[in-house]
Amino acid sequence: xxxxxxxxxxxxxxxxxxxxxxxxxxxxxxxxxxxxxxxxxxxxxxxxxxxxxxxxxxxxxxxxxxxxxxxxxxxxxxxxxxxxxxxxxxxxxxxxx
Amino acid sequence: xxxxxxxxxxxxxxxxxxxxxxxxxxxxxxxxxxxxxxxxxxxxxxxxxxxxxxxxxxxxxxxxxxxxxxxxxxxxxxxxxxxxxxxxxxxxxxxxxxxxxxxx
Numbered sequence: 001x002x003x004x005x006x007x008x009x010x011x012x013x014x015x016x017x018x019x020x021x022x023x024x025x026x027x028x029x030x031x032x033x034x035x036x037x038x039x040x041x042x043x044x045x046x047x048x049x050x051x052x053x054x055x056x057x058x059x060x061x062x063x064x065x066x067x068x069x070x071x072x073x074x075x076x077x078x079x080x081x082x083x084x085x086x087x088x089x090x091x092x093x094x095x096x097x
Numbered sequence: 098x099x100x101x102x103x104x105x106x107x108x109x110x111x112x113x114x115x116x117x118x119x120x121x122x123x124x125x126x127x128x129x130x131x132x133x134x135x136x137x138x139x140x141x142x143x144x145x146x147x148x149x150x151x152x153x154x155x156x157x158x159x160x161x162x163x164x165x166x167x168x169x170x171x172x173x174x175x176x177x178x179x180x181x182x183x184x185x186x187x188x189x190x191x192x193x194x195x196x197x198x199x200x201x
Contacts (some may be wrong), residue, residue, distance in 0.1 A: 020099075024149040029099045030106040052149035074106070 006022040006062040007091055012038045014066060015097040016089065024052030027093045031085075035097045060092040062077060101159040102152045114147040124165040131168055142175050 008014060011050050018033040041064055046057025070083040077083075104110055134141040150171035154162070176182045178179060 010143050025151060028105045030192070035198060048148075050143045051143050051145035053147065057145075 001056075006041050006064075007036045008062075008064060008094065008096070010038050010040055012084070013097040014038055014064075014094040016066075017093050017095065023049055025049065027089055030073060031068060031087055033066055036066040036072075036073055036087075038064050039067045039086065040065045042085075045090075047090070047092075062093065063088055064091065066094070100152045101154060101156050102148075125168075127165045127168050127172070130172060134172070141179070142172075146175055147171045159197070 013035060014037070015035050016033060016071060017029050020032075020042075029075055041062060043063060044060040044083045046061050047055075047059070047061050048057070051057040064090050067086050068086045069081070070079060070085055071081050073085060107148070108181075126199070129145060131142075132138055135143055145170065148171075151167045154167065154170065155176070158170070173187060177184055177187075
């Protein structure tokens with residue numbers, strides 16, 4: 001795992017950015033603006049937002065696994081309050097919360 | 098704005114149909130073409146481009162087309178975009194196949 005330029009580390013609370021830019025965005029709408037916790041760094045990958053339009057995907061971006069409590073995502077969630085959803089999110093979609 | 102593909106929490110989306118289904122030959126061929134064109138050796142297209150082309154489908158088509166129909170539609174979009182085939186060539190081939198099927 002490279003990750004030498006990774007900004008966040010496991011355990012960091014992060015908020016997903018709320019923008020809605022056009023294009024190929026791999027951050028689902030329902031987690032934008034939500035707060036989760038960094039679980040792991042997957043590594044550095046070409047930026048899909050550029051690759052999707054024939055670009056070179058550079059600079060590579062850190063990709064994190066972020067855990068969100070289901071109760072944070074869905075107002076009427078009736079499952080266990082400990083249920084967690086894990087989503088892979090690129091660094092440029094995250095800020096420290 | 099939310100893309101047509103971005104379905105998490107989509108109101109009224111209902112449960113996911115998880116039934117297994119038989120794959121037709123054309124579906125296997127479509128898969129093979131995508132694998133080949135996006136292989137590191139050919140590198141004609143990328144999975145990210147395929148996804149983008151699918152996400153650009155109008156909502157009614159996105160709802161109506163099957164999984165591999167979306168893939169063929171994306172391949173068509175991308176191969177035209179990249180100048181590998183023209184819309185005209187594809188339409189002529191389709192007309193040709195339809196004629197053969199009718200036995201003209």
